[in-house]
Amino acid sequence: MRPMKRTLIPSLAAAAIALAACSNVTAGDAAEPRADFPSPSPSYATGQDAVVEVVQRVLPAVVNVVSERPGGEGEGTGFIVRSDGIVVTNYHVVERATSVTVLTSEEEPREFDARVIGADIQADLAILDIEEEGLPTVPLGSSSDLQLGQPVVAIGYALGLEGGPSVTSGIVSSLTRRITVPDPDCDVCVNGERVYTDVIQTDAAINPGNSGGPLVDVSGAVVGINTAGTTTAENIGFAIQIDAVKPTIFQAADNPDExxxxxxxxxxxxxxxxxxxxxxxxxxxxxxxxxxxxxxxxxxxxxxxxxxxxxxxxxxxxxxxxxxxxxxxxxxxxxxxxxxxxxxxxxxxxxxxxxxxxxxxx
Structure with a gap:
């Protein structure tokens, strides 16, 4: 399988990016907690024990997203947010796909056909639906509560490697980064480039294939959607703030055909x-x-x-x-x-x- 590769252009100079023609998330504010979506649970573990506990909580809800497209096969990550099969991922993971398949992270993965039921293309968000009930879920947290230095964990199918998802941990380095990422397949991007604003920067490594996976806090709640890593520096990754896209997720889940x-x-x-x-x-x-x-x-x-x-x-x-x-x-x-x-x-x-x-x- 060919990983979905997301890498940054070499220059991340703020002035250059601010002057570029670009797109931004305009999805609305963070919605109130929903009874039909799982709520975050407190964690009392510390240090490495906290990371282990988070992984045990979140891993069952992380899925591999495989897309068939005219140019070949692509692969990324997603996560289940509702037990009846609502899956969140990056839009570029399913961009121009003729079919989408979701595989669970179990030792013997289950495979499901997926349907795109909602998206914000400029925000690089896609919501999928798979026909299944009783699936494990991960709760949506709040990115507005994040602080610099706060520990986070990134989970995803890095580099398309076999053996299930990989895990990296780190801290929140910035909450207001602006980055430019090549995306020649994007029909609504200018000059084949996406520009993300106010994304989370973390030193939890995000590699190709991690795209669409969850960035979670120590309670195991999703605070961001992993979207890009950089080839110009080690251990720098970026994630879309979850509060920016919650309304789109909820709307698609409630009214997929509207x-x-x-x-x-x-x-x-x-x-x-x-x-x-x-x-x-x-x-x-x-x-x-x-x-x-x-x-x-x-x-x-x-x-x-x-x-x-x-x-x-x-x-x-x-x-x-x-x-x-x-x-x-x-x-x-x-x-x-x-x-x-x-x-x-x-x-x-x-x-x-x-x-x-x-x-x-x-």
């Missing part, structure tokens, strides 16, 4: 220091458009990279997260008024007809 609104932009907080210095004049609030999907709803009405969205359908927008919430509160086909501030300070008012999130199914 279309999701799509505006075709990626955004970042105007207050983000890596973004703010690029604005003239600088703004303390708003969602800066850092990527516009060619031919998408935003592109068709003239929204541009660098525009700062401050109002969406009459709703004040202070952050990229709020823009994501506002988009998700509407349905495809809705016409919404968007107010944005251009680099010259000019305010523009545009009417956007929201499209359908281009999520593959089958």
């Amino acid at each position: 279309p999701v609104a799509f505006m075709g932009v990626g955004s970042a907080d105007a207050s983000d220091p890596q973004v703010r210095f690029t604005l003239s004049p600088p703004l303390d609030e708003g969602a800066v458009i850092v990527n516009v999907v060619p031919g998408g709803p935003a592109a068709r009405v003239g929204l541009r990279v660098g525009d700062v969205v401050v109002l969406f359908d009459g709703r004040p927008i202070r952050t990229a997260q709020e823009l994501g919430e506002a988009i998700r509160s509407h349905r495809p086909g809705d016409r919404v008024e968007v107010v944005a501030v251009r680099g010259t300070g000019e305010r523009v008012e545009l009417t956007v007809t929201l499209g359908v999130n281009p999520v593959p199914t089958g």
Whole structure:
């Protein structure tokens, strides 16, 4: 099996990345705990015992995700979040797949056909469904509670090696990294590159094949989705913050056949220091458009990279997260008024007809 390889471009200079045309997670804020999803349990172990306990708790819910595509076979990792077969992984793991198979981490793995029931392509998130009940699960934690230096554990099918998942442990090194990752198969990325903002950096090694696996805290709760490692330095990995994608996971699990609104932009907080210095004049609030999907709803009405969205359908927008919430509160086909501030300070008012999130199914 050919591993799904995710490596960083050599330069991670903040200024260079902030100026690049890019995309960002705008999925909404962290949702409240759900009765149909498992809740985190406290852990009283310390040191290496804590890591061992975490692995014992989480490992049964970690799965191998194999995708068949025109160019060959790809492999990544996922994790089960609901006992009736809801699996979370990276979108690039199933990108352009003609079929997806999920294998459990048992000594004699069980194999299931999987269906993509939801995704946020720009956030690199996919939600799968497999036809099975009573599966082991891993609880979703909260990335907003993470602190620098906090221990974390990454689990995944590194390098596509046989013998089950591998485990690495480390600490949270940063919570606000911005990284650029080549993805030539991405239809909504600019120049074949994804840019992730506010990702977790950890020294728990993340290797090809780990993509889509869980990054967990010492209670065994998922705080991030492993997505990239670097070839320019050892023991540096990156994970998407789980709070940014919880609403998408819940929505897909609840309503797998319901279309999701799509505006075709990626955004970042105007207050983000890596973004703010690029604005003239600088703004303390708003969602800066850092990527516009060619031919998408935003592109068709003239929204541009660098525009700062401050109002969406009459709703004040202070952050990229709020823009994501506002988009998700509407349905495809809705016409919404968007107010944005251009680099010259000019305010523009545009009417956007929201499209359908281009999520593959089958």
